[in-house]
Amino acid sequence: MAQQEEKPKVGVFICHCGINIGGVVNVPQVVKYAQTLPNVAYAEDNIYTCSAEGIDSIKAAIKEHSLNRVVVASCTPRTHEPLFRGACVDAGVNPYLFELANIREHCSWVHMREPEKATEKAKDIVRMAIARASFLKPQEEAELPVDPTALIIGGGISGITSALCLANQGFKVYLVEREPELGGMLRKIYKLYPTDEEASKILDASINAVMSHKNINALTSTEIKNVEGYIGNFEVTALKNGEENKFKVGTVIVATGAVEFKPVGVYGYDKYDRVLTQVELEKVLQSGKSAMDRFFKPQKVAMIQCVGAREEKPPRAYCSRICCMVAVKNAMLIKEWYPESEVYIIYQDMQTYGKDYEEHHRKAREAGIKFINYTKENPPEVMPLPDKRLRVNAYHALLGEKRELDCDLVVLSTPLVQHESAKELSKILKVPLGQDEFFLEAHVKLRPVDFATDGIYVCGTAHGPKDIGESVSQAYAVSSRAASPMANRKVRAEAITAVVDKDRCVGCRMCEKLCPFGAHRIEEGKSTVIEALCKGCGVCAAACLRRAITMRHFTDDQIMAEVKTAFLTEVPKPPEAPAI
Amino acid sequence: MTEQFEPRILGFLCNWCSYAGADLAGVSRISYPTNIRIIRIMCSGRVDPLHVLEAFRQGIDGVLVTGCHPGDCHYITGNYACEKRVKFLKEVLAQIGIDPRRLRLEWVSASEGGKFAKIVKEMIGEVRKLGPSPLRKEYQETVST
Numbered sequence: 001m002a003q004q005e006e007k008p009k010v011g012v013f014i015c016h017c018g019i020n021i022g023g024v025v026n027v028p029q030v031v032k033y034a035q036t037l038p039n040v041a042y043a044e045d046n047i048y049t050c051s052a053e054g055i056d057s058i059k060a061a062i063k064e065h066s067l068n069r070v071v072v073a074s075c076t077p078r079t080h081e082p083l084f085r086g087a088c089v090d091a092g093v094n095p096y097l098f099e100l101a102n103i104r105e106h107c108s109w110v111h112m113r114e115p116e117k118a119t120e121k122a123k124d125i126v127r128m129a130i131a132r133a134s135f136l137k138p139q140e141e142a143e144l145p146v147d148p149t150a151l152i153i154g155g156g157i158s159g160i161t162s163a164l165c166l167a168n169q170g171f172k173v174y175l176v177e178r179e180p181e182l183g184g185m186l187r188k189i190y191k192l193y194p195t196d197e198e199a200s201k202i203l204d205a206s207i208n209a210v211m212s213h214k215n216i217n218a219l220t221s222t223e224i225k226n227v228e229g230y231i232g233n234f235e236v237t238a239l240k241n242g243e244e245n246k247f248k249v250g251t252v253i254v255a256t257g258a259v260e261f262k263p264v265g266v267y268g269y270d271k272y273d274r275v276l277t278q279v280e281l282e283k284v285l286q287s288g289k290s291a292m293d294r295f296f297k298p299q300k301v302a303m304i305q306c307v308g309a310r311e312e313k314p315p316r317a318y319c320s321r322i323c324c325m326v327a328v329k330n331a332m333l334i335k336e337w338y339p340e341s342e343v344y345i346i347y348q349d350m351q352t353y354g355k356d357y358e359e360h361h362r363k364a365r366e367a368g369i370k371f372i373n374y375t376k377e378n379p380p381e382v383m384p385l386p387d388k389r390l391r392v393n394a395y396h397a398l399l400g401e402k403r404e405l406d407c408d409l410v411v412l413s414t415p416l417v418q419h420e421s422a423k424e425l426s427k428i429l430k431v432p433l434g435q436d437e438f439f440l441e442a443h444v445k446l447r448p449v450d451f452a453t454d455g456i457y458v459c460g461t462a463h464g465p466k467d468i469g470e471s472v473s474q475a476y477a478v479s480s481r482a483a484s485p486m487a488n489r490k491v492r493a494e495a496i497t498a499v500v501d502k503d504r505c506v507g508c509r510m511c512e513k514l515c516p517f518g519a520h521r522i523e524e525g526k527s528t529v530i531e532a533l534c535k536g537c538g539v540c541a542a543a544c545l546r547r548a549i550t551m552r553h554f555t556d557d558q559i560m561a562e563v564k565t566a567f568l569t570e571v572p573k574p575p576e577a578p579a580i
Numbered sequence: 581m582t583e584q585f586e587p588r589i590l591g592f593l594c595n596w597c598s599y600a601g602a603d604l605a606g607v608s609r610i611s612y613p614t615n616i617r618i619i620r621i622m623c624s625g626r627v628d629p630l631h632v633l634e635a636f637r638q639g640i641d642g643v644l645v646t647g648c649h650p651g652d653c654h655y656i657t658g659n660y661a662c663e664k665r666v667k668f669l670k671e672v673l674a675q676i677g678i679d680p681r682r683l684r685l686e687w688v689s690a691s692e693g694g695k696f697a698k699i700v701k702e703m704i705g706e707v708r709k710l711g712p713s714p715l716r717k718e719y720q721e722t723v724s725t
Contacts, residue, residue, distance in 0.1 A: 076603045077620070078595075105606030106618055110697070117614040124617055435651055442654065443596075444690065452596070452654040496622065516656040537655035538626030542665070554621055559631055566617040567588045569639035569716060 008134040009041035011067035012126065013058055015049035015074035017104055022047075024108035026119045030073070033123045039134045041065050049074050055087045062091035069093075069133040073101035073126045078446075094138030096495060096553055101129035124566060131561040139495035139552055144532055146232035146455075147250035148486040151176065153224055153425070156184020157468055158460025159255035160206045161475035162482075167215035169479075171486050174247060175210065175218045176238055182207050182218060184257045185461070190285040192468060193329040194356040219245070227252065227428050230532035231455025231491055251455050251482040254439055255475065256425065258416040258461035261316065263308045267382040267412055274390060275382065275410045278303075278326050285330065289337050298341050298408040301334055302392045303327045304380055305347040309415035314435035320415030320465040324351050327413050328364045335367055344405060346372045346380050346394050373398045382410055416465040430517055431456055438464045449477045453517075453535065454491065457481050496536035496553045500527045504548035511540035511549060585718075587641040587707035589616040589700070592631070594624045596654040597689045598646035604693030612697040615704045616644070623647070624685075625658030629669050632683060636673070639716040642682045642707040644699070649687040659687070679710050 012034040016022030027045045034043040042065040046054040049072050061067060070093060072084050077100040085095035103122040111118035148171050152159045155177030163175045181187070189199040210216050219238060222245070226237040234252055238245045260279045268275045276284070284292055305327060309320050324347070331343040345364075350371065352361040365371065372394050374380055380394040385406060392405040418437040426433050431451040434440040439458045442450040449457050459474035460466060466474070485491045498511075498519070507525040519533035520540060527548075541551040550556075593599040599620050605612070621627065624647025635643050645666060647659040663685060670680035684703055688696045712719040 076599075076606075078600060078603060102603075102618070102620075105603040107606075107614075109606035109609055110611050111614050112609065112611060114614060121614045121617070128617065128619070430656060432652065432654065432656055435649060440652065440654075443600075514661060516658065535655055537623035537658045538621065539623065539655065539658045539661045542626055542628040543661070551626065554626055556628065556630070559619060559621070559626075559628075560634055562619045563590065563631055563634050563640075564638055566590050566619070566635075567638070567640060569588065 006068055008039040008069050009065065009067050010039045010069040010071055010130050010133050011058070011061050011065060012040055012043040012130065013049050013054070013061075013070070013072045013074075014043070014045045014103075014126065015054070015072065016045060016047050017074060017108075018048065021074065021104050021108045021122075024112050024115050024118050025103060025122045026115070029119055030103075030122050030126055034126050034130065037127060037130050039069070040130060041067055050080050050083060055083070058084070058087045059091040062088070062093055067093065068097060069136060070098045071101055071126070071129045071133050072098075073103045073122070073129065075104040076100070076102050076106075096139040097133070097136050099129045099133040099136065101125045127565050128562045131565040132558050135555065135557045135561050136553070137555075141492040141495045142531055143490050144230070144232045144493055146485045146489050146491055147248055148172065148489065149174070149247075149249045150251045150253060150482050150486065151227075151234065151236050151249040152253045152255055154184065154255035154257055154460070154462065155179070155182035155218065155220070156255065156257045156460065156471075157186050157203070157206070158257065158462075158471045158475045159184070159253070160210055161472050162253055162255060162459060162479045163216050163218075164206065164209055164213065165476055165479035166483060167213045169483055169487075171215065171483065173216045174236070174238075174249060175216055176222050176224060177218070177220045178223050180221045182210065182220065185259075186468070188279050188282055190282045191329065191333065193325045194360045196329075224425065224428060230530075231485060231493075233532070234455070250486050251457070252429065253478050253482055254425070254429070254431070254456065254458045254462050255460050255478075256419060256422065256462040258438070258465065259419055261308045261414040261417045263412055263414050266307060267304060267380075267410065268384065268390065269412060272382075272384055272390060272410075274388060274408060275412065277412050277414050278323065278330060281330055281411050285333060292337070296408060298334060298338055300342045300344075300405060300407045301331070301409045301411065302344045302346055302380075302394075302405055302407045303331060303411040303413060304382075304392075305345065305413045307412040307414045310348070315437045316415055316417065318415070318436050318465070319351060321351070322465055322467045323413035323415065325357055325360065325467065327411070328352060328361050328369070330411070331369045332364050332367055335369060342370065344370045344372055344392075344394075344407075346374055346392070348374060348376065372396045372403060416461055418462075422462070429453070429456055431458075436464070438462065449474055449481055454494070455482075455485065493532055494536060496551070497531045497534040498529045498536070498538070498540050499550050499552060500529055501548045501550065502526050504546045506546055506548075508545070510543050510545070514539050514543055585708060585712055587615055587704055587712075588639070589642045589644055589703060589707065590635045590640045591616050591618045591644040591646065591700075592621055592624065592627045593618055593688075594647045594658075595620055595622045597648035597652060597687075598624070598696065600690035601646070601688040601692045601696045604690065605697045606693075608693045610693055610697040612700045613704050616700050623653070623655045623658035624662035625653075625655060627662055627665065629665055629672070632669055636678055636682070636713060636715055639713055641710075641713045641716070642684070642703055644703055645683070645685045646688045646696070646699070647685070649689055652689060677714055681706060681710060682713065
């Protein structure tokens with residue numbers, strides 16, 4: 001306790017970041033300014049504070065000047081905060097007594113042509129960080145036990161891969177699949193690009209491995225009814241034929257996949273027999289060439305790309321990523337079976353980037369598949385002919401010519417979209433969906449398979465359109481993410497949580513009502529925070545009329561300190577309030 | 581006051597979307613005027629009406645609150661709570677003689693660096709037209725002379 005009440009002694013380290021900051025902001029001037037501010041015991045500049053020398057310099061200064069707060073003025077806390085916190089810990093300062101002042105992304109990089117004003121702003125930013133740092137409090141991260149068992153929701157290739165990966169590491173896995181059989185989307189697919197392997201072969205081998213694995217409990221025809229708890233300690237209620245099955249797990253993996261968009265009312269889909277989607281075509285191809293011969297021998301086939309995808313507004317504003325390769329693959333299959341046929345791919349942009357894929361696209365062109373480029377403004381039209389065939393009128397935007405194609409078959413490449421039931425699952429797990437309705441990761445680049453909620457992860461097409469290779473990679477990624485807390489058997493809970501002052505709380509339940517994670521419980525007329533459930537958003541603290549809730553690390557004191565030091569404004573003094 | 585009035589804008593940015601959006605403006609070197617100072621909070625839902633009122637009491641000319649787009653909040657519904665509070669606060673501000681346009685709520689995602697810079701520029705322009713906050717000494721001087 002004594003340490004907490006110690007007067008703040010702030011060390012300030014201002015980074016040149018080579019010329020990234022130093023080329024715009026007059027760093028030595030900012031250092032001089034920082035030295036004049038209250039609570040500052042030491043200030044210096046570094047060429048790169050994040051370098052080994054910079055880190056050593058922080059540690060040495062902490063020792064030499066008995067610093068109990070550290071401010072680094074450099075880049076965004078979203079990248080280097082953990083590094084600098086580590087330096088503090090090494091030198092015996094609690095990591096929550098560290099503060100970053102962002103004078104690169106929010107200053108030098110956006111004010112490159114105004115060096116003087118940028119220097120003044122950098123001073124302000126540093127002043128705010130020092131003011132906030134003076135109010136920082138050390139925090140202890142609680143330790144929670146972790147059950148070394150995983151729940152995987154969805155038994156497609158992502159769920160199967162992740163189940164095998166975790167089970168092989170010795171963790172127990174519940175693999176829950178809604179359908180009577182494992183396999184997911186891959187069941188509906190004939191051959192895979194770029195290898196032309198049959199999907200069923202890959203799938204059968206994996207399913208056999210799952211079914212015979214002693215660590216995997218595969219629950220088919222089963223749905224998730226409820227999930228309660230937090231990382232390490234989730235209580236799952238699953239439902240099979242109306243019967244409840246309850247079990248405990250430490251981590252949860254969402255691998256629920258996606259479905260193909262059905263473009264009802266577009267290009268005669270659902271109206272003419274010979275307008276199919278790519279997945280429907282896969283089913284025809286799966287039945288084999290002889291079966292297809294009995295059906296019909298296509299002379300002319302048109303595939304239309306981006307049907308219902310890349311729209312102006314969400315939810316389907318995205319590129320579905322796989323459709324170009326799917327069309328190329330299926331076009332080549334048709335061409336192989338019926339060499340005399342003409343196959344057209346009517347596209348907006350062919351997006352077949354990546355290893356082996358572009359080569360496949362080139363081979364398709366060499367094999368005589370014809371590509372017609374259309375623009376959004378001039379989409380193709382599909383009209384019925386008297387003999388069941390379809391007339392496709394397309395405007396070739398590159399050649400500036402109209403094309404009239406009388407086709408036996410029109411195939412629509414439609415995007416992968418989220419399951420209807422995903423909204424329900426997102427509520428059960430308290431994890432978000434994005435505007436495209438796919439599950440939303442914690443950070444698109446740095447935490448691509450985590451949710452913001454600890455202990456819950458996402459992989460495969462539940463997270464957005466992907467091909468099999470990418471889904472399998474993500475399945476390995478989530479297995480690794482889920483394995484680390486399970487292997488440690490414990491986790492440290494984030495210390496940025498709400499805490500209730502019982503003396504002030506009157507049990508009005510506002511916090512309970514507002515909390516998106518159910519972290520506030522009213523016990524004996526007072527709110528209590530279940531720390532493992534609290535994610536630290538602070539919605540409750542901002543709403544508490546009794547000011548009974550403190551948001552650790554984002555307290556009112558800390559925020560107000562920044563508000564009050566953001567600008568050095570001269571405010572007319574209000575009259576002194578009379579003593580009551 | 582012969583110099584052009586430079587508005588002082590305070591921004592409350594949520595950690596997950598908007599702060600990252602402002603970072604992206606930096607990474608993309610999209611320049612905007614230097615008038616804004618930024619406070620990072622975990623969620624726009626953390627913004628307490630008292631924080632905003634304190635900013636105005638400090639003589640700040642405009643407050644910008646930015647959060648994740650509806651449906652994209654990392655805390656699921658924090659941005660909706662924020663939206664309600666800002667709406668209510670604007671009414672309060674109008675009552676106490678502060679133009680509600682001095683408080684602005686915007687949704688900025690982590691990929692919208694350009695949008696963030698544009699909003700900041702727009703807001704500075706708008707507040708510049710409104711003039712100094714009535715709570716600033718400069719304003720009181722212009723009124724009394």
